[in-house]
Amino acid sequence: MVSLISPPASSSNIQLRDTPFFSTLFIPPRSVQFRHHTRNHQNHKQKTVWCGLTSTGASPPSSLTKEPHKFFDHAIITVRAGDGGHGAVLNHKEKNEQERGKAKKKGKGSLKRDFDGSLILPTGGHGGDVVIYADEAKDTLLEFHTKSRYHAKRGGNVDAMGALTSMLRDGLVAPTLRIPVPVGTVVKNKRGKALADLAQPGDEVLVARGGQGGISLLEMPQRQRKKMMALTTNVMRDDSDKILVHGHPGEEVKLELILRVVADVGLIGLPNAGKSTLLAAITLAKPDIADYPFTTLMPNLGRLGGDPSLGAGMFSSEATLADLPGLIEGAHLGKGLGRNFLRHLRRTRLLVHVVDAATENPINDYRTVREELRMYNPEYLERPYVVVLNKIDLPEAKDRLPSLIQEIMRIGNGGATSELRSNSEVPAQLSDETDTKEKRLEEYARPLSVVGVSVLKGIRIDTMLKEIRSALKKCSDSSETLASSVPP
């Protein structure tokens, strides 16, 4: 309850919005959405079964179930903070001591007084604010396509007796509505201005403020009023004041949510190369794995850490890996699953390029993916990377492993243009074209290492982990050097 100090004659000057917010009640969100992928093996179509969909009871639009990759990282929502509760025009009769005691016993009618004897008039409750926060338990924005409007509760009203009529648990003040989103969500307003980048678990942003509660006024006969005015400072009454009794409306805003997966390592490669199998082999993640392209429709996250010999349960998080949907030629033009998820590489420090070494032409496959990255964003080719030649349990892969490693090392410049020139596979005029705007694949850095493994059969996984860890270390060392070389 707030002690109201009445303004002088012109009450309309009050800046109610400038008053500080009242404390709010935290109610953790309960609604959880479960997603299971099932597959119809005959026609190779992905089917997504939804269950336990929040309290809305609505079934997701069919476009969501058919093409979740188009919706998982982008959503537009409208949030409305709660309105302020109304104050009241109170009938107040000055009671003598005896009457006051009786009223107090009944527990109604009697207004509280401040230490100086002035009356404390109750105000309507503050409407609930709306806060968006990063929750590790969430991994997509899909649910915001099935429910896109969020309302916080309104503040409680004051009744004519000066008591609370609200059913709110915390008295008059409405609880803050807290909306969980995946870590890595950027919140923008409708003009496209970024309000927050919720990159760490627990990061939050207040997106809509609840309305201020209305004030209460005293209604009393003229003769008593004079006496009361002399006695107390917070009594006022004229027709124009009435407006102040109403609570203010809560803010309503339209917001754009954009998810950019937060991961240290991005797993890339053609469909079927074994990216998800790799993630499952070295982390606790349980991605869908199958022998046809585009099994993965949205990024899967896994945490790397500790000594694998301790078992997955003993891993302590060292780095986060994102297994992305497979890339195909023309992905940057929208082929396959398109370019939607390529933006999720933006926050990675290291790329792990997984190549199926048992296909007809692994080098061609390797170049295709590098080329797609270049077409999407040439900066991605500047990023440190490790190449994993997978499926060496198969003889066709095992036999040509050494030559594949050599060839991959040749595609890329380790600062040695002369070496490139001497390589018959690389056009001789290449080094003369280094000044042209568009760099060729050969002009970008070589991988930090190329390692042959079988993630399915567990062959050379330790070596691969060692290479990934050492590459990660190099990335953090170089970023530290870079940071220390920047003048303060």
Ligand SMILES: Nc1nc2c(ncn2[C@@H]2O[C@H](COP(=O)(O)OP(=O)(O)OP(=O)(O)O)[C@@H](O)[C@H]2O)c(=O)[nH]1
């Ligand atoms: N023989 C062999 N098969 C493997 C190996 N790793 C993965 N596979 C198989 O390759 C197929 C594709 O594996 P995934 O992990 O789903 O491949 P992906 O790269 O995630 O595929 P997308 O999600 O479609 O991009 C599955 O049938 C795996 O069992 C391996 O080391 N050896």
Ligand SMILES: [Mg+2]
């Ligand atoms: Mg996959």
